Amino acid sequence: MALIVQKYGGSSVADAESIKRVAKRIVDTRRAGHEVVVAVSAMGDTTDELLDLAGQVAPIPAPRELDMLLSSGERISMALLAMAIHSMGFEARSFTGSQAGMITDATHGAARIVDVTPVRLREALDEGAIVIVAGFQGFNRDTRDITTLGRGGSDTTAVALAAALNADVCEIYSDVDGIFTADPRVVPLARKLDRVSSEEMLELAANGAKVLYIRAVEYARRHGVLIHARSTFSSGEGTWVLDASKKSPLVPEGATMEEPIVAGVATDLSQAKITVIGVPDVPGKAADIFKIVAKSGANVDMIVQNVSAAATGRTDISFTLPKTDAATALKALAGEQSEVGFESLVHDDQIGKLSVVGAGMRTHSGVSATLFEALSLAGVNIEMISTSEIRISVVVRGVDLAEAARLVHTAFGLDSDIEATVHAGTGR
Numbered sequence: 001m002a003l004i005v006q007k008y009g010g011s012s013v014a015d016a017e018s019i020k021r022v023a024k025r026i027v028d029t030r031r032a033g034h035e036v037v038v039a040v041s042a043m044g045d046t047t048d049e050l051l052d053l054a055g056q057v058a059p060i061p062a063p064r065e066l067d068m069l070l071s072s073g074e075r076i077s078m079a080l081l082a083m084a085i086h087s088m089g090f091e092a093r094s095f096t097g098s099q100a101g102m103i104t105d106a107t108h109g110a111a112r113i114v115d116v117t118p119v120r121l122r123e124a125l126d127e128g129a130i131v132i133v134a135g136f137q138g139f140n141r142d143t144r145d146i147t148t149l150g151r152g153g154s155d156t157t158a159v160a161l162a163a164a165l166n167a168d169v170c171e172i173y174s175d176v177d178g179i180f181t182a183d184p185r186v187v188p189l190a191r192k193l194d195r196v197s198s199e200e201m202l203e204l205a206a207n208g209a210k211v212l213y214i215r216a217v218e219y220a221r222r223h224g225v226l227i228h229a230r231s232t233f234s235s236g237e238g239t240w241v242l243d244a245s246k247k248s249p250l251v252p253e254g255a256t257m258e259e260p261i262v263a264g265v266a267t268d269l270s271q272a273k274i275t276v277i278g279v280p281d282v283p284g285k286a287a288d289i290f291k292i293v294a295k296s297g298a299n300v301d302m303i304v305q306n307v308s309a310a311a312t313g314r315t316d317i318s319f320t321l322p323k324t325d326a327a328t329a330l331k332a333l334a335g336e337q338s339e340v341g342f343e344s345l346v347h348d349d350q351i352g353k354l355s356v357v358g359a360g361m362r363t364h365s366g367v368s369a370t371l372f373e374a375l376s377l378a379g380v381n382i383e384m385i386s387t388s389e390i391r392i393s394v395v396v397r398g399v400d401l402a403e404a405a406r407l408v409h410t411a412f413g414l415d416s417d418i419e420a421t422v423h424a425g426t427g428r
Helices: 016-031 046-057 063-087 119-126 153-164 198-206 214-223 285-295 323-335 367-377 398-411
Strands: 003-008 035-040 092-095 102-104 113-116 130-134 137-139 146-148 169-174 195-197 227-231 239-242 264-268 271-280 303-305 314-322 344-348 351-357 384-388 391-397
Touching: 003 016, 003 153, 016 035, 016 063, 016 130, 035 063, 035 119, 035 153, 046 063, 063 092, 063 130, 063 137, 063 146, 092 119, 102 153, 113 153, 119 130, 153 169, 153 214, 195 198, 198 214, 198 239, 198 264, 198 351, 214 227, 264 398, 271 285, 271 323, 271 351, 285 314, 285 323, 303 384, 314 323, 323 344, 351 398, 367 391, 367 398, 391 398
Parallel strands: 003 035, 003 169, 035 130, 092 130, 102 137, 169 227, 195 239
Antiparallel strands: 102 113, 137 146, 227 239, 264 351, 271 314, 271 344, 303 314, 351 391, 384 391
8 A cells, every 4th residue: 555645736627527537536546555645726727717806806915815715716626526536435535724734934825834744634544534635725823824835836735745644656637648858838749758857857847847846846856755747637657756866666667767868848938037237347236236136025047247348347237037026126126226326227028948958968068059059040049048067048039939949859859759648738
């Protein structure tokens, strides 16, 4: 018997028929002799609909009340799923995040998990029940308020439960068959990976791959949780996210970690670029700029500083950040313009980021040459470049991103012979 944690996204429980299909899969896992804990998202587009509704009644909804509202979506899903399982003759018990012992900090809308005390879940499992937990939500002990975890919160819930319960595997179900060499909606010939290293998955998730969210991958890597990314709509094996130091009897024989030169190509249209023009080229000015940006709460990604102009003694500094953070960062910088001494600000929200990721890049030369040649032949101009040990990222025009991804994917020999199947169309 294994303890298996499963997570189902919104597209997997979009309607009553989908919920019954998920319930059957869960029951089949229980029939196979395994203990099952399930983290579930809100149905379909429920969270977006609730956000729209909140915006109609209040231009700026109170964060505490917004969390109370948004957490209701997962509670609907968990109760309906438990009912469906009951109708199949199996005991199921649903729990909110707070009932499940998901303890968070007090940050509404983007809370972080600080502890998991799954006492009631363990009791239910010991009594033979299937456990259903509302994803995306938790509870702060100091304020005694409900909190939500932000983007990818249900993935993070599942991984945190797997770590706390010492589960054998955390299965993340979505509407694609696993982790692909690129987003199959952008690159139709993307190929499913049988396995990927946790290190590569972390880079892919950080740079736009949406099948797994970065916070969940980080949590899994830190706590040694084995992830299996699978499709709700097929029974085939998905993609194993493997840590070289962790072994599991659930992983198929021969699943040794290889190090492909390039494991995948990630794309991201969610970022904007801010250029601070005419910065005095003296020590401390860059620090001043990024202290201001940090205080605004913005998360900076890529940074490029131009060579100083000899005639003026000034330079330009460009950086990327999430589009949702750009307005607050611009306002904060503008408020300190005279203090820092820069000339002006330019905001560009029409960029796209393309990243090539692969553990084998450590030991293989020519990756940069292949990437830049593919972009050159496509006539795509590179605006910024950033690298890590196993990643190269470039910023291009947003309108060029999809075509650039397809050409780079082909250039690295990643294309499949057939088009990838996306069962429900959203990726979640």
